[in-house]
Amino acid sequence: MEVIRTVKVKLDVPAERCDDLHQTKNQFIHCANTTAEWAWRHPHDYCVTSKQKAENALYEQLRGETELTANLVQKGIRRAIEATKSGVSRLKSGDNTSQPHFNAWSVVYDKRSATFHRDHVSLSTVNGRVECDYVIPDDAEGTPIGKYLLNEDYEFRMSTLQYDRSTESFYLHARMRRIENDDREQSTASSDTKHRTVLGVDLNVDGSLAVTSTGAFIGNADEMNHRRREFEKTRGSMQQAGTRSAHLSIQSMKDREHRWMRDELHRASNQILKEARDHDCTHIAFEDLTSIRNRIIGAKRFHTWAFGRLYQYVEYKAEMVGIKVNQVSPTYTSRRCSSCGFTHESNRQSKHQFVCQKCKYELNADYNASKNIARKLLKQLHSGQKSSGGGAPCQCALTSGTLNLNGDFHASDFASVEGESTDKPTTSVVGH
Ligand SMILES: [Zn+2]
Numbered sequence: 001m002e003v004i005r006t007v008k009v010k011l012d013v014p015a016e017r018c019d020d021l022h023q024t025k026n027q028f029i030h031c032a033n034t035t036a037e038w039a040w041r042h043p044h045d046y047c048v049t050s051k052q053k054a055e056n057a058l059y060e061q062l063r064g065e066t067e068l069t070a071n072l073v074q075k076g077i078r079r080a081i082e083a084t085k086s087g088v089s090r091l092k093s094g095d096n097t098s099q100p101h102f103n104a105w106s107v108v109y110d111k112r113s114a115t116f117h118r119d120h121v122s123l124s125t126v127n128g129r130v131e132c133d134y135v136i137p138d139d140a141e142g143t144p145i146g147k148y149l150l151n152e153d154y155e156f157r158m159s160t161l162q163y164d165r166s167t168e169s170f171y172l173h174a175r176m177r178r179i180e181n182d183d184r185e186q187s188t189a190s191s192d193t194k195h196r197t198v199l200g201v202d203l204n205v206d207g208s209l210a211v212t213s214t215g216a217f218i219g220n221a222d223e224m225n226h227r228r229r230e231f232e233k234t235r236g237s238m239q240q241a242g243t244r245s246a247h248l249s250i251q252s253m254k255d256r257e258h259r260w261m262r263d264e265l266h267r268a269s270n271q272i273l274k275e276a277r278d279h280d281c282t283h284i285a286f287e288d289l290t291s292i293r294n295r296i297i298g299a300k301r302f303h304t305w306a307f308g309r310l311y312q313y314v315e316y317k318a319e320m321v322g323i324k325v326n327q328v329s330p331t332y333t334s335r336r337c338s339s340c341g342f343t344h345e346s347n348r349q350s351k352h353q354f355v356c357q358k359c360k361y362e363l364n365a366d367y368n369a370s371k372n373i374a375r376k377l378l379k380q381l382h383s384g385q386k387s388s389g390g391g392a393p394c395q396c397a398l399t400s401g402t403l404n405l406n407g408d409f410h411a412s413d414f415a416s417v418e419g420e421s422t423d424k425p426t427t428s429v430v431g432h
Contacts, residue, residue: 002177003177004176004177005144005148005154005175005178006174006176007145007148007173007176008171008172008173008174009134009135009136009149009171009174010135010170010171011121011133011134011161011169011170011172012132012133012134012135012340012341013132013170014132014341015340015341015342015358017125017130018170020125020126020127020130021130021161021163021170022163023067023125023126023127024068024072024124024125024126025106025107025161027067027068027072027076027126028072028075028076028107028108029102029103030062030065030066031058031066031068031073031076031077031080032076032080032083032100032102033080033101033102034061034080035076035077035079035080035081036080036083036084036099036100036101036102037099038057038058039054039080039081039084040098040099040100042087042088042091042099047087048084049081049084049085050081051077051078051081054078054081055074058077059073059074059077062076062077067126067127068126069124071110071112071113071124072108072113072124075107075108075109075110075113076108078108079102080100080102083102084100087099087100105162105163106160106162107160107161108158108160109121109124109159109160109161110158110159116159116174118149118150118152119133119134119136119382119395120133120382132170134149134172138398148174149176153178153179154177154178154179155179156174156175156176156177157175157176157177158175159172159173159174161173195395196282196283196378196381197280197281197282197283197395197396197397198282198283198284198285198374198375198377198378198381198395198396198397199212199213199214199275199279199281199284199285199397200212200213200285200369200370200373200374200376200396200397201272201284201285201286201314201370201373202287202333202366202367202370202373203286203287203289203292203307203310204221204296204366205221205225205296205298205299205303206222206225206298206351207221207222207352208220208366209221209224209306209310210271210272210310211364211366211367211369211370212272212275213367213370213371213373213374213396213397213398214275214278214279214398215367215398216272216275217364217366218268218271218275219265219267219268219271220264224264227257227261228257228300231253231254231257234253235250235253235254238250261306262309265309265310265313266313268310268313269310269313269314269317270317272284272314273317273318273321273323275397276318276323276397277321279397279398280397281323282323282324283323283324283325283326283381284314284323284324285325285326285327285328285373285374285376285377286311286314286326286327286328287327287328287329287330287333287373288327289304289307289327292304292307295330311327326377326380328376328380330373332372333369333372333376334348334365334368334369335348337356337358337361337368338361338363338368338375339359340359340361342357342358342359344357344358348365349365351365352364352365353365354367371396371398374396374397375396378395
């Protein structure tokens with residue numbers, strides 16, 4: 001017996017690609033309505049209920065009138081023919097009905113027009129493919145998403161893309177079919193099912209030294225800067241004295257500073273490791289550290305040194321517990337909204353304040369950046385995956401759990417109620 005479940009999952013559509021989906025829907029509906037008009041001939045004639053006849057008559061024309069792929073044009077025609085068929089059967093049973101008309105926001109996708117993965121879907125549109133991450137709730141276990149969408153025992157079948165005007169959100173209504181034992185043997189058991197969770201770390205030259213995607217504010221860069229300034233001031237005045245005892249004092253002061261700094265960096269690295277372990281992370285992501293001084297305003301040589309040292313500490317401590325540490329490109333990590341993906345420099349209100357100009361998401365700018373850093377590594381890990389039939393689940397570690405590639409906590413439940421954002425940076429605030 002075939003077991004099919006439909007799972008509704010919110011999609012995280014890149015802001016600049018939303019229009020491509022809307023245009024795709026408009027053209028898909030144009031195909032369906034054109035077909036319905038052509039096929040519906042009641043009461044003067046028999047209605048056309050053959051998909052093949054409809055395709056023969058309309059396919060060329062609709063390909064010319066739209067920018068849709070062959071598969072989506074075909075799906076539009078078929079959708080209209082299905083509706084025509086059920087209209088005809090209603091007429092036969094004496095019910096009153098009329099020519100089908102399509103205006104609902106809905107597009108049919110199958111494996112030829114979409115590539116379904118366990119954490120995102122790639123959709124064919126009027127303007128190439130659009131990659132959309134699923135918004136997986138942090139407690140998906142026991143919900144339809146956990147039971148079917150993320151379950152390797154189920155495979156994707158023909159699904160529909162829908163849009164909710166009230167929340168301005170796209171949803172995939174994924175039809176999941178249970179894989180029977182005999183099909184399972186055909187699909188090899190070699191797919192990578194390893195779970196991946198990434199902790200993002202943003203490093204700063206003021207405020208907190210490190211901010212994680214779990215909302216931990218670690219270390220005190222301000223204090224480091226203050227000590228460094230004091231040290232340099234004292235050294236400067238001692239150097240002027242030029243005596244041998246002054247030289248020795250400078251040396252011992254230098255050693256003391258160095259020890260203090262190293263201790264601080266060890267403490268910070270331990271804290272980062274603890275966050276990673278507490279959240280079952282498999283990876284820790286940092287920004288690329290090579291051009292810190294060109295990139296971060298106010299970054300000095302000792303910051304470059306401190307960041308490099310901190311990275312080293314994290315790297316070897318992580319290795320001991322089997323966690324991988326990687327660097328990702330810092331491009332846009334401070335400008336991108338970790339909630340909706342909108343990327344603009346005006347989102348960055350001040351050094352530590354982020355307000356998304358599109359969705360009004362407001363949070364600590366470094367915390368926002370750390371979530372984007374985690375997401376970047378997830379994307380990299382994901383694109384490195386070989387398996388095609390839906391890969392390993394990839395997640396960012398956050399305060400209140402884990403979530404999908406785009407770090408969106410909003411309206412991720414099935415009732416599409418706008419959920420409270422629970423990922424406030426409230427835990428493990430240290431270093432002050
Ligand atoms: Zn936003």
